[in-house]
Amino acid sequence: MSRLVFQRALAVVYLVAFLSAALQFRALIGERGMLPVPAHLRRVPARAAPSLFRLRYSDRLFACTAWCGVLLAAALAAGAADRLPLAVAMAWWAALWVLYLSIVNVGQTWYGFGWESLLLEAGFLAILLGNERTSPPVVVLWLLRWLLFRVEFGAGLIKLRGDRCWRDLTCLDYHHETQPMPGPLSWWFHRLPRPLHRAETAANHAVQLGVPFLLFAPQPVASAAAGLIVATQLWLVLSGNFAWLNWLTIVLALPAVDASPLAARSLPDAPPWYQAVVLAVAAVLLALSYRPARNLLSRHQAMNRSYDPLHLVNSYGAFGSVSRVRYEVVVEGTDEAVAGEGTVWRAYGFKGKPGDVHRRPRQYAPYHLRLDWMMWFAALSPAYAAPWFPAFVERLLRGDRDTLRLLARNPFPDAPPVQVRALLYRYRYTTRAERRETGAWWHRTPVRQFLPPTRLR
Known part of the structure; x- marks a missing residue:
């Protein structure tokens, strides 16, 4: 049995x-x-x-x-x-x-x-x-x-x-x-x-x-x-x-x-x-x-x-070390040819990893969202992203359908963006008081630029 x-x-x-x-x-x-x-x-x-x-x-x-x-x-x-x-x-x-x-x-x-x-x-x-x-x-x-x-x-x-x-x-x-x-x-x-x-x-x-x-x-x-x-x-x-x-x-x-x-x-x-x-x-x-x-x-x-x-x-083994701070890479695009202070950037949404602070984390396991997992590693160190992240950005700029299917939200449904950038944020869970007041699950603060505005050459 x-x-x-x-x-x-x-x-x-x-x-x-x-x-x-x-x-x-x-x-x-x-x-x-x-x-x-x-x-x-x-x-x-x-x-x-x-x-x-x-x-x-x-x-x-x-x-x-x-x-x-x-x-x-x-x-x-x-x-x-x-x-x-x-x-x-x-x-x-x-x-x-x-x-x-x-x-x-x-x-x-x-x-x-x-x-x-x-x-x-x-x-x-x-x-x-x-x-x-x-x-x-x-x-x-x-x-x-x-x-x-x-x-x-x-x-x-x-x-x-x-x-x-x-x-x-x-x-x-x-x-x-x-x-x-x-x-x-x-x-x-x-x-x-x-x-x-x-x-x-x-x-x-x-x-x-x-x-x-x-x-x-x-x-x-x-x-x-x-x-x-x-x-x-x-x-x-x-x-x-x-x-x-x-x-x-x-x-x-x-x-x-x-x-x-x-x-x-x-x-x-x-x-x-x-x-x-x-x-x-x-x-x-x-x-x-x-x-x-x-x-x-x-x-x-x-x-x-x-x-x-x-x-x-x-x-086998896991979590020999534990991060004290959570970082997330947020990928954004714009349809404006020249980026400036007033440029409107729209964020891509991932299926599993945190992004929108008001979006409650979902249950996906045992299904494996491979891109989302590697985005977590990318936030730990750009070295983890070096082999594949430039190709990922290129496919967003081309509006590649197979790549967009891995995402939960494409903010450019009609035509691909002219430029794409990535920002690094620090994320933390909201407190109980913040959760009641704002309805948000996360609070985030900007850290630095992960990838400068990039376009197809």
């Missing part, structure tokens, strides 16, 4: 990931995108980034790949693999993994997030889990616990070794306000009493540094440990937008839950060829686990690192 629920839930996460790729790729990595795939393939050797697109790339082929992934994942979520022979079911899961690996390995900056590797590592293990025609291999269920252990324990260690505020329990005084993409409840989370923030932080340390060891304990202790991890992840789901990271962590906790009382019938033993394949691959994965395990013990622990181009075994 745990395997069945895990596989169905993982297929749903796959579906969201492929849907995100299908709806956003043209402006980001398409042939005329900000970071085109063909140029990336010419720069990077095949052994460093294996992908089906090495054989041939076109936007039509990428779209076909992404939408095929959506359909395959939807069918798996509906239980199609359980009605097929074991070998065919494994091939189906393998096809899904290969398709998404091919996308991630050409995704460049837009796919440099830890949850991409996490989905690939979990998806590879799902290939070995079989279907309801055979009993699940215990070794793979233990490998899933090992993966969940690295996700949680790695995240806990990176905090303990990182920002001092994690050790003095003050990080959550800032985190809900400065996180990459706040959610609809983040304002209230930020306004919780500070003693409760201390309790949140201490509970986070306990769950991430202590509870993961209990995943390897006998039942029902392992089930209780998984339950605590799920509860913590649901708290994070309510407090922000982290794509499918939290949901995938919840999915990984499901195989640790003892669902044997719900089993309707016993399953036949696995065929010898299947057992041999599982044991051989498991041995390889355990050998590859040496470097991520060593990374956990290192004083220079790396976050979200892949040690092989197939993303088979990786290291």
Whole structure:
């Protein structure tokens, strides 16, 4: 039962990931995108980034790949693999993994997030889990616990070794306000009493540094440990937008839950060829686990690192440091040829990231708004934006339809602007009194110019 629920839930996460790729790729990595795939393939050797697109790339082929992934994942979520022979079911899961690996390995900056590797590592293990025609291999269920252990324990260690505020329990005084993409409840989370923030932080340390060891304990202790991890992840789901990271962590906790009382019938033993394949691959994965395990013990622990181009075994972690101040890049355009003090600038609206101070943050996770996330990094440092921001501005000046589809509001629906600029603002949540008086969720003050008025040459 745990395997069945895990596989169905993982297929749903796959579906969201492929849907995100299908709806956003043209402006980001398409042939005329900000970071085109063909140029990336010419720069990077095949052994460093294996992908089906090495054989041939076109936007039509990428779209076909992404939408095929959506359909395959939807069918798996509906239980199609359980009605097929074991070998065919494994091939189906393998096809899904290969398709998404091919996308991630050409995704460049837009796919440099830890949850991409996490989905690939979990998806590879799902290939070995079989279907309801055979009993699940215990070794793979233990490998899933090992993966969940690295996700949680790695995240806990990176905090303990990182920002001092994690050790003095003050990080959550800032985190809900400065996180990459706040959610609809983040304002209230930020306004919780500070003693409760201390309790949140201490509970986070306990769950991430202590509870993961209990995943390897006998039942029902392992089930209780998984339950605590799920509860913590649901708290994070309510407090922000982290794509499918939290949901995938919840999915990984499901195989640790003892669902044997719900089993309707016993399953036949696995065929010898299947057992041999599982044991051989498991041995390889355990050998590859040496470097991520060593990374956990290192004083220079790396976050979200892949040690092989197939993303088979990786290291994880997030928020080793927490920003104390939130900055946002606001992109504006004008249809006036000459900019002066009286020029009217109109702001573009993004779907997820803060902009209009009166707009309440929305819930988008587990869907991943890749441009919005990278705009958060751009506000931290222009260096993060250097590879793609000029191309983004150029596409706004050209009125590129694919780029405009990534935005919530285009202030120039009839014709593209003559000039575009970007300003850096400091954002903070309004106080309760300010919220009642103005109805605004944010208060912002200008900091400096991020990009001077720019036009097409």
